[in-house]
Amino acid sequence: MTRSLRGGxxxxxxxxxxxxxxxxxxxVPTAYAFYLAFTNDRGQFTGLNQFVKVIGDYRFxxxxxxxxxxxxxxxxxxxxxxxxxxxxxxxxMRPGLSATLRFLYYVxxxxxxxxxxxxxxxxxxxxxxxxxxxxxxxxxDTFSQVIAPENLPLVFVLIxxxxxxxxxxxxxxxxxxxxxxxxxxxxxxDGAGPWKSALFVQIPMISRWIAYMAILAFAGGTxxxxxxxxxxxxxxxxxxxxxxxxxxxxxxxxxxxxxxGAAAVSLILLVLGxxxxxxxxxxxxxxxxxx
Amino acid sequence: xxxxxxxxxxLAALAALAGCAxxxxxxxxxxxxxxxxxxxxxAATVTVWTDSTRLASxxxxxxxxxxxxxxxxxxxxxxxxxxxLQTKVQLFDRTGSGWPDVVFASPTDVTxxxxxxxxxxxxxxxxxxxxxxxxPTLDNxxxxxxxxxxxxxxVYCLRNDIAQVVAWYNAKLFKDFGYAVPKTWQExxxxxxxxxxxxxxxxxxxxxxxxxxxSYFWSSQCPAFSLTGPTTLRTDLQDPNCTRMATLLxxxxxxxxxxxEAFFGQNFAQARGSKVLMAIGxxxxxxxxxxxxxxxxxxxxxxxxxLAWDGDPTVATGNVGGAVWMVSSHSANLKxxxxxxxxxxxxxxxxxxxxxxxxxxxxxxxxxxxxxxxQYFASDVSPAFQAAASAVWPGxxxxxxxxxxxxxxxxxxxxxxxxxxxATLPAWQTAIENxxxxxxxxxxxR
Numbered sequence: 258m259t260r261s262l263r264g265g266x267x268x269x270x271x272x273x274x275x276x277x278x279x280x281x282x283x284x285v286p287t288a289y290a291f292y293l294a295f296t297n298d299r300g301q302f303t304g305l306n307q308f309v310k311v312i313g314d315y316r317f318x319x320x321x322x323x324x325x326x327x328x329x330x331x332x333x334x335x336x337x338x339x340x341x342x343x344x345x346x347x348x349x350m351r352p353g354l355s356a357t358l359r360f361l362y363y364v365x366x367x368x369x370x371x372x373x374x375x376x377x378x379x380x381x382x383x384x385x386x387x388x389x390x391x392x393x394x395x396x397x398d399t400f401s402q403v404i405a406p407e408n409l410p411l412v413f414v415l416i417x418x419x420x421x422x423x424x425x426x427x428x429x430x431x432x433x434x435x436x437x438x439x440x441x442x443x444x445x446x447d448g449a450g451p452w453k454s455a456l457f458v459q460i461p462m463i464s465r466w467i468a469y470m471a472i473l474a475f476a477g478g479t480x481x482x483x484x485x486x487x488x489x490x491x492x493x494x495x496x497x498x499x500x501x502x503x504x505x506x507x508x509x510x511x512x513x514x515x516x517x518g519a520a521a522v523s524l525i526l527l528v529l530g531x532x533x534x535x536x537x538x539x540x541x542x543x544x545x546x547x548x
Numbered sequence: 549x550x551x552x553x554x555x556x557x558x559l560a561a562l563a564a565l566a567g568c569a570x571x572x573x574x575x576x577x578x579x580x581x582x583x584x585x586x587x588x589x590x591a592a593t594v595t596v597w598t599d600s601t602r603l604a605s606x607x608x609x610x611x612x613x614x615x616x617x618x619x620x621x622x623x624x625x626x627x628x629x630x631x632x633l634q635t636k637v638q639l640f641d642r643t644g645s646g647w648p649d650v651v652f653a654s655p656t657d658v659t660x661x662x663x664x665x666x667x668x669x670x671x672x673x674x675x676x677x678x679x680x681x682x683x684p685t686l687d688n689x690x691x692x693x694x695x696x697x698x699x700x701x702x703v704y705c706l707r708n709d710i711a712q713v714v715a716w717y718n719a720k721l722f723k724d725f726g727y728a729v730p731k732t733w734q735e736x737x738x739x740x741x742x743x744x745x746x747x748x749x750x751x752x753x754x755x756x757x758x759x760x761x762x763s764y765f766w767s768s769q770c771p772a773f774s775l776t777g778p779t780t781l782r783t784d785l786q787d788p789n790c791t792r793m794a795t796l797l798x799x800x801x802x803x804x805x806x807x808x809e810a811f812f813g814q815n816f817a818q819a820r821g822s823k824v825l826m827a828i829g830x831x832x833x834x835x836x837x838x839x840x841x842x843x844x845x846x847x848x849x850x851x852x853x854x855l856a857w858d859g860d861p862t863v864a865t866g867n868v869g870g871a872v873w874m875v876s877s878h879s880a881n882l883k884x885x886x887x888x889x890x891x892x893x894x895x896x897x898x899x900x901x902x903x904x905x906x907x908x909x910x911x912x913x914x915x916x917x918x919x920x921x922x923q924y925f926a927s928d929v930s931p932a933f934q935a936a937a938s939a940v941w942p943g944x945x946x947x948x949x950x951x952x953x954x955x956x957x958x959x960x961x962x963x964x965x966x967x968x969x970x971a972t973l974p975a976w977q978t979a980i981e982n983x984x985x986x987x988x989x990x991x992x993x994r
Contacts, residue, residue, distance in 0.1 A: 298666055301569035310571040315982045384815035399809060401756070401964045493628050493758050493810070494956030511635035513986065514665045515573050516642075 287527070293520035307521040311509070314518075316499040324501050327410040328478045331417055335474055339422050340467060343429035344455045359430060362423035373420045374487040381412065404492055409500070413484050421477075425470050432463040468541035476530040482507070502526055574667045583675055583877055592881040593617040594888065595648040597633070599625025599871075602652055602708070605898050609891055616884050625871065626654040628758045628952065633657055641669040649879040650888055652708070653872055655696035659948040661874055662699040674877040675702035680886045685894060690937055693907040696946040697872060705872035706893040707907035711830035712936035713763050713866040715852040716837075718844065719926040721750070721825050729826075733768075733855045736826075737796050740805035743825065748804060752826040755797060755963065756810035759868045761955045763828045766866030766944045767854060768793035772980065775945035781984045782992035785973040792857070794969040801963070808963050817841045828855070830868035831905040831933055839924055846924045851932040854939055864941035870907065905933060912937070948987040954979035 297303050311317055342362070346355045365373065379385050382400040383392040397403045404412065436459060444454045460467070482503040489496040489504075498512075499505040502522055510519035538544055598606050600622050610618050624630045633653055640646040641664075653661070661673040677686060681703075686694065689707055697705040715736075717729050725747060730736040740752050754760065765772060770790035774782045784790070800806035809816055811827065821842035827833055834851065838844040854865035873889040875882065892898055899911035901920060906912045915921055916930045944951075958979040962972045981991050 297569055297571055298573050299569070303571045304568035306568055306571035314986070316986075382814060384819070399964070400814060401809070401960070404961075405965055406961050490630075493812075494952060495961055497957045498953060511638050512631050513573070514638050514641075517571065517573075 290520040290523050290527075293517045294524045297517055298515075303517075307517050308525070311505075311518045311521045311525075314505070316497075316505050316508075317502075317522075319497070320499055320502045320505045323410065324479060324481055327413055327481065328475065330410055330414045331478050332471065332474055334414060334418060335422060335425065336467065336471065338418075339425040339429055339470070340460060340463075342426050343433055344459060346426070346430055347433040347459075348451060348455075359423075359427055362426045364423065365419050366421065366424045368420060370420070370483045371487060373416060374484050374491075377412070377416050377419070378488070378491050401492070401495060404488060404495060406497075409485070409488075409496070412488075413481060416484050417478070421474070425474075428470070429463065429466060432466040433459055436462050465541050465543050468537045468543050472534045472537050472543075475533045479503075479526050479529055583678065584670065585674075585882060586878055586880045588882060589880050590883050591617070592884075593619050594650060594879070594881050594884045595619040595621065596888065597621050597623050597648045597651040599623065599627065599652050601625070601903055602892070605892055605902065606888075608898060609888055612897070613887075616888075618888075621648065625652050626657050627869075631950075634660055637661070637672050638665055641665045641672075647672065647876045647878045649876050649881060649885045651874050651876070653705075653874055654869065654950075655872055655946045656948075656950050658697055658699070658705050658872060658874065659946060662702070662704040670877055671704075672876060672878075673704040673874045674879070674882065675704055676706065676875060676886065676889075677703040680875070680882060681706065681890060685890065688894070688909055690907050690909050690912065692940065692942060693870075695942070696870075705874045706889050708871045708873055708893055709832075709869075709902065709904035710907045710937055710940070711832055711868045711870040711904065712933065712940050713767055713828060713830050713854060713868060714929075714932045714936045715855055716827040716829055716833050717850055717852060718825055718838075718848050719850045720848040725825075727825075729850075729852050730855060731852075732858050733793075733796060734858045736828075736855055737800060739826075740800040741803060744803035744805045747825075749820075750805070750823045750825045751807050751820065752800065752805045753828050754807040754809055754811045754816075755801065755969075756808050756960060757812055758810075758952045758956045760810075761959070762866045762868045762944075762951070763830070764793050764797060764866070765790060766941060767828070767864060768857075769862070769864050769941050769943060771943060772976075773945050773947050773951050774943050775947065775989075776992050779989055780992045781945075781947065781989040782994065783977060783980045783984070784994040785977045785980075786994070790973065791970065794973055798968040798970055801969075811837055812841065817843070830866075830870075831936070832869070832903070834925065834929065835903060847926050849924070850926040851929040853932045853935045863935075863939050865936050865939045866944070867940045870904075905937070947984065947989070949983045954983060 294307050295303060297307070346358060350358075368376070380388060381392070381403045383389045383397055383403070384400070386392055392403065440458060440462075441454055444458045449457065480503050481501040485496055485500040485504055486507075489498060489500070499508045503526070506519040506522040506526075509515045509522065594617065596606050596618055598620065602625075603620065603622055606618070606620050610616070610620070624632055626633050633651060634657065637647065651657075658673060662671055664671050674680065676697075677683065686703060690710060693707045693710050694703060697703050697707060715729070722729060725743075727739060727742070730739050736752065743750050743752060753764075755764065761772070768789050770793060771782060771784050771787050772790065776782050797806060801808060807820070809820075811824075811829075822844070824838075824842065827837065829837065831851075834849060838849045839846075854863060856863045873892055875885045875889055879885045893906070894908045894911055896911055896914040899906040899908060900914040900918045902911075902915060906915050916933065922928060922930075954976055959969070959972050959976050962975065963969060984991060
């Protein structure tokens, strides 16, 4: 009795630091955004009018369309490639080589977002890129051709995958490690080859980790900001300043002084993220505690 | 039971909506803005935000006025459509502190700085004609050069430089090739066809910079950004003055005598800088583009008067930039702040050696007389500069949104992808109108 109580108190102590930061930088700003989104700059209650206003804005639909294309490309690529690579690294490779590759995949993730965008600014400029031969072979002679509007979702997927996928490969590898060897052995005895064990044993058993990755990747993807913003500056304005919804919120707040409209855009993003997370949590049983 | 609950909730929500206030932001007042100075202290430190080009000038002021306390900060200077200054002032207005005392900025910035950013804010820029800068000083600025500073009869900034567009040419190459410098746009186009045939690869211009439209379409008197009232914008890109320039450039882009790339783009100077035969561009192209970026040797570059149109009696030209200095209305030391901006913009001591052509007329004379400003060129640039300075077309207004955004993010990507300017005009028109409406303008009939 005493022991379990003491354990509980220590638990509170350990989460306290996180809770304080969560309240200060997560919950309070969200509450403030709620207040702003339902009022105007004179503090009067506006109901849903802010939402009606921003949804009717001429930049709203294109910004969400841009990010939708980006998200589809990014999520499909991320789910298939990270899980696929992790399965190969886990089962079909010598341990030493596998560890080296995991480390290499992870390295770009150690760069901060802005730094990785800078790397890609050079990589994608045919006049300075180490891969300029490849870019030219694909028909790109100048940087402005590479960042043509129709290529942008792909450019951002490249950057996101390069920085983000390595970390997830390591996580998926760890998840695969949790599967007891006896289960894989039993599958093998029952006649399952590598393909069948991956599809019917390994992947279903790590589906919660995959759902967790999908939730975070979706939320991160809808909030795309640094990459287009940096590219906008570096290309001297060749990108729409409100390319992504988060940039639209930024433009509304800081160029038009419309903090209320900006808050409405962020709440829409929050709701989208929550809906996706709720759906995935329900479908995958992510929060179900194992008996 | 459940259905009734939903019904009640919906009705309650509708009732709440019916009594809701408008989501529109408070409109900026159109009358003279009230200006309440902060408590003054003549010894207070003055924070100056400058671009890196004018940093030396501010440091020179500090050197010649050692008793004044300055805190000098460099920032992007609002160049190329940057909204850094506006972003920061929005935040300072919300927190109620932090404003710099003096800023170097673009004319676009004055449009928002001359009005409060919110219901509880005071306009950032101080009206300088309200006992801060004497009227005779204001009267000495070049004709029309203070118009970007003027709102509701007040003067909110001092113009640092004008950037009148002239016709730059490489005199040595023209002599080598045996060409005559064109005087009209038609001659310019004909020369383009000739160059494309006889010396392919050599260029008469480029359209890929963030401000190329100001060099070309402004010079052509195209009504793209024409304010017909304080909040009414007329934009008509199908006007013959716009289409004639689009057609001309399309033919020159097609034969390769005008580049789709940017003069100031990465690698341009190295790859094609020595092949620039001509450039239609602002007065600062001489030092910044040819001398600093292209490293063209001295004695080769000349400036000709702006090109005319056959059959059009008005000679007009464009303007690319030409920055301003503003004093913050929140400054605790308006005296030193005003003294600093006056010294920077009007003193021969600073302006005679300034990197760009001064807007203050007496200082411009001193600038032209300074051998440092002329010895780089093949011939005297004063006639072209002076003619262009008084020929800047006044029909291109200073709007609350940057004229560069739509050009850079809509027109240039389309041109890069191979579309003609003529075919892109409708998309450009739509982009300008959308931006204008978002910035609170009503669109006038074409």
